[in-house]
Amino acid sequence: MKLLGISGSLIGEKTAIAVNEVIKKAQELEPKLEIELLDMKHYEVEFVVGKPLHDYNEDTQVVIKKITDADLFVIGTPIYQASITGALKNLFDHLPTNVFESKVVGTVTTAGSEKHFLVADHQLKPILSFFKAITPTNVFVHSSCFDQSNVIVDKEVRDRIDTLAKELVHLHTKLKL
Known part of the structure; x- marks a missing residue:
């Protein structure tokens, strides 16, 4: 059973850190769970132009294969201009x-403004619904929830991370029975 965390950011660390916290917590709850963090900033995923997958570069093919091979997911994105990143939207277009x-x-969203806490519900979850995903709780992490070393220190956010990890493992287990 493979849990793939995806950080849809091409810069910064906060989104990847938050996604990684969720997948590590899920593995604590289910030690047999294989986890991996796919950080988009480490891959050169080409823009979708309508050609077959095998005609895209190796990074694009590797990323898509990692996603198609996984059993459950945590997808994270920073919020820019009240929306998910273009890199994440482009990735969805490849799938x-x-x-x-x-x-x-x-889902995990990070932002510098608390005004963006509903972006996951209004933009990310409808996309995932199109893909027929089962979407539990979203974790929203404001920049102020991190300390100077980019450690999540806000207790409420840590509790939501724990809740999301529990929901991921529980729902996946129930679906596989």
């Missing part, structure tokens, strides 16, 4: 429409 079907996909 087959059944990639998340009946799979559990948790």
Whole structure:
């Protein structure tokens, strides 16, 4: 059973840190869970131009394969201009429409403004719904929830991370029975 965390940011660390916290917590709850963090800033995923996947560069093919091979997910994005990142939207455009079907996909959003806490519900979850994903709780992490070393120090956020990890493991387990 593989849990893939995806950080849809091309810069910074906060989104990847938050996603990694969720997948590590899920592994604590289910030690047999294999986890991996796919940080988009480490890959050169080409823009979608309508050609077959095998005609895109190796990074694009590797990223898509990692996603198609995973069993459950945590997808994170920083919020820019009240929206998900272009890199994450481009990634979604590469995916087959059944990639998340009946799979559990948790979401994490990070932002510098508390005004962006509903972006996951209004933009990210509808996209995941199109892919027929099962979407539990979202974790919203404001920049002020990190200390100077980019450690999440806000207790409420840490509790939401724990809740999301529990929901991921619980829902995935129930779906596989």
